[in-house]
Amino acid sequence: LSCCPSGIPGIQERTLVAVKPDGVQRRLVGDVIKRFERRGFKLVGMKLLQANEGILAEHYHELRRKPFYPALIHYMTSGPVVAMVWEGYNVVRTSRAMVGDTDSAEAKPGTIRGDFSIHVSRNVVHASDSVEMAQREINLWFHSSELVDWDCCDYSNTYQL
Numbered sequence: 151l152s153c154c155p156s157g158i159p160g161i162q163e164r165t166l167v168a169v170k171p172d173g174v175q176r177r178l179v180g181d182v183i184k185r186f187e188r189r190g191f192k193l194v195g196m197k198l199l200q201a202n203e204g205i206l207a208e209h210y211h212e213l214r215r216k217p218f219y220p221a222l223i224h225y226m227t228s229g230p231v232v233a234m235v236w237e238g239y240n241v242v243r244t245s246r247a248m249v250g251d252t253d254s255a256e257a258k259p260g261t262i263r264g265d266f267s268i269h270v271s272r273n274v275v276h277a278s279d280s281v282e283m284a285q286r287e288i289n290l291w292f293h294s295s296e297l298v299d300w301d302c303c304d305y306s307n308t309y310q311l
């Protein structure tokens with residue numbers, strides 16, 4: 151029985167998840183981590199940092215002309231964020247489902263935003279919205295030396311080996 155079944159297609163997909171400043175201030179970091187751990191995903195990178203405008207300008211490049219952009223940058227620089235990289239089968243799509251709708255008012259109960267937030271401007275968490283964006287965002291937020299390759303000892307409870 152293999153301990154590191156990297157032969158299973160798709161299980162090395164990765165995504166960037168970040169607890170935003172409101173989530174850190176509200177002590178929701180542990181709750182966010184717990185949800186990803188319990189789902190079965192593998193944590194391969196994590197750090198607490200004060201994001202600067204440079205990294206956020208890259209991260210939210212596509213939104214730079216939106217009316218809410220200045221307020222978004224102000225919010226995202228208002229305190230530390232916890233950036234994480236999670237790995238596993240279909241993690242990009244599943245993370246988006248776990249995070250819930252961008253607009254907290256539309257986010258379903260049971261999702262992170264649906265359980266912990268009310269308004270789009272303070273929606274607690276970020277998760278990459280495509281595999282390509284995930285790769286870009288992971289490269290932006292993490293140096294490759296900050297990501298750890300490790301083997302889960304109980305993969306047979308997560309995947310059919």
Ligand code: UDP
Nearest residue numbers: 213218222251252270271272273276277279
């Ligand atoms: N945002 C906002 N007002 C809006 C739309 C978005 O403040 O009307 C913020 C919100 O924090 C959101 C972020 O901008 O999470 C990025 O928006 P995007 O559409 O990429 O949503 P996400 O991928 O975060 O669900």
